[in-house]
Amino acid sequence: MTNPLPPDDLGDLVACPTCDALHRLGAVPVGARAKCTRCGTVLMAPRAGAMTRIVMLAATALVLMVAAVFFPFLDLSAAGLSQHSSVLDAITAFSDGLLLPLSFAVALLIVILPALRLLAILYAIAPMMIGYHPLPHAQRAFRLVQVLRPWAMAEIFIVGVAVALVKVAGLATVSLGPAFWAFAALVLVTALKDNFMCKLTVWKTLENRTAS
Template identity: 35%
Template sequence: MSIEKIACHCCDLVQELSAIQPGQKAHCSRCGHLLTVHHTGGLDTPMALAFSGLVFLLLSLPFPFMAFESQGRVQEVSLANSGFDLLQQGFPLLALLLTLFILLIPALTLCTYLLILFTLRQEQSPPWLYRLTRMLFILHPWGMAEVFLIGVLVSLVKIAGMADIIIGVSFWAYVLFALCLITTITRVDPAQLWQKLDQIAGIHRKLPSTEPGSALKNQLQSCHHCGLLHPLDTANCERCGSPLHARFPNSLQKTWAYLITAILLYLPANLYPIMNTTLLGNSEPSTILGGVLVLWEMGSYPIALIVFIASIMIPIGKMLALIWLAYSVQHGHQHRVSERIKMYRLTELIGRWSMIDVFVVAVLAALVQLGGLVSITPGIAVIAFAGVVILTMLSALSFDPRLIWDSLSQEEMAAINRSQVPLNDLLDDLR
């Protein structure tokens, strides 16, 4: 691996990556953030996984995903028609979210991986490949295939008592697709991929001269997408072409704007019905908390716990965490730096899992439609709750964790720097 200087995404500390070998991963010596993972196996393994994932996705589209049978009547649903079914019922926004998050974005992610890896496998690295790679990592948070599968599991438990459920061939194909997607993403490290692009293009980036400390202290700024260091007066990244900023522009303002809007939407998301179940002409609305209680009364304690954590605890916890992070930065708090950084990483990690309830409603609404016998329709709260999830994700993505370190006094920063662990001591073998 070639020597490269990078600034940590979380604390902005400039570090030189020169000792990492295949099969190892490196963490920031100040905040512990994972900097890079050097996977063994080269390009062939993720390329095979990406290709297999696309094959499984195509196989999951034409066949029945699930079927709902009650009193001799059968309702089938396929992934290809699920969005159209919701559109016909008068829920275009829910249809759009379902199609984007479980089909289009995951498919586009795998296609992009396959194109990038195949081009690199041919020992080519054209300029457009850099911009395509930048787009790839922007897509990552919005592909929710695994979240959708958990939503399907919850749906099966909710309607198990109403009728017989038949699992179709497409369900198993989609499970394999989701596994291939997750494995492909975890087998390709962003830092390693950017270096591979430069290596095949024959580009040797000049290492900036730096002193110990942050990139900003060294009059440098790192690209938000590829991590390449540039002088502060550089407008665009010379590697991927994205606009450069020492810190996210208007980070706190955007964080607060998304967060306050999410809080306002969270009230109707919990007060109004998220879905309506009609059984033999009798309509019964259900809120998010009401759905959890129904699952608990049915004896499905693990599923009830999953829904309660994903739909109630995670959104509230994430909003409280973001409020504390933004407030602490605005008021220049000097304490609990490591705890705040861990809190930030956690908000990035867990936010999208709250979409479980949205996918549950979408699956049930597309599947359970047997006329006057039994039917399920989305409630007004489902759109509000989807807005909460998306806005909290945008709020977390807008928050710049380096602001936590910028607000520290010189004495506090000096104390933290004295406790740094050398980078070589933070190289871990992959298990």
Template identity: 45%
Template sequence: MTETGASTTPTREQDALGDLIVCPSCDLVYTVPDVGPRERAVCLRCRRVLIAPRRKAGKQLIALALTVLILIVAASIFPFLAIDAGGLHHKASILDTALAFHGMLSVLSVAVLFFIVVIPMLRLCLLIYVLVPLIRDRPPAPLSREAFALSEALVPWSMAEIFAIGCAVALVKLSDLADVVYGPAAWMFAVLVVLVVATDRLMCRYSIWKSLES
């Protein structure tokens, strides 16, 4: 895959705002270069990838999003772990854990469900809603730009993979006090983390925005 540095010298034909792109990391402004499939335009200052179009990326993103949705639903229902301590055996799923809080701690239940279940699922549903018409060569669906903007705004609040990593660290420490057995949901979250990273790396946000503008 070749890399192309974005040009910083604007011409009269490229002076319009639509021909400019801003690096989201260092805020350096470039004129949009011509980038072919399997090529990348990178920021010359911080090396952030700005444009990386790929053939059939939309179909792959939809497939990954649907897979992650299924994993989130299944991981919320199936047992996450089982603990044996002092002759007692207990299994717990994510929903069981979230619904176990009462009173003032019920706010924590809502936060757990929203950050690791509802928000990730909402973000993926919005992404599928935006991409389906585009891969079928049809006009964007109503409010697609707003839907994609909301999907991007939810990225910092989608914490399913952070929850999985945090649980892994906590369970390693807990294993010294009790026998911990990872349930099906734990392995689903492990796969989910990999798929979420793959989805973010595959997505070319600039290409999606340009498709929505047209």
């Protein structure tokens, strides 16, 4: 039976999120990548100016979210009749009777949770971007960012809309409103932001600046 490592030796141990292999990571130079020796998963990939890009993209996504919710989303025309709809209309379409919980779920998954995740990113990272210490509870805010990631489903909504449009296009004339393009841009900006974000680098920066 091997003796456990002293508590002081556990601070720089990192578990691979894919295979759970433990690694002892030192300082990783900017532009380099630290990979798992077992499965090759990238554990840490610091980039120059990454925090600035993440904050700017998160702020952009938040603006796009507001536009996507309140601007017209789709216009449907058939037999001389037209119907304008927005994301709010999609949310409130299930607000009657037994479908009311579905309305709450749609609002939560495609608007509230994505917006909350963006706000948590800004709260956790924006002060460090300009050289300040993290705000109180910044580590909890960044932990919330990771917890909410599987539940923020704006991209699932836009894929579902695209599939529905294929079926509706043969029955009516469909005009895409500004909110549709805002939502599409939101999905792209969110994917780009998550690509820039190295979770381990942010955690280490939070720990170092909180302790100093």
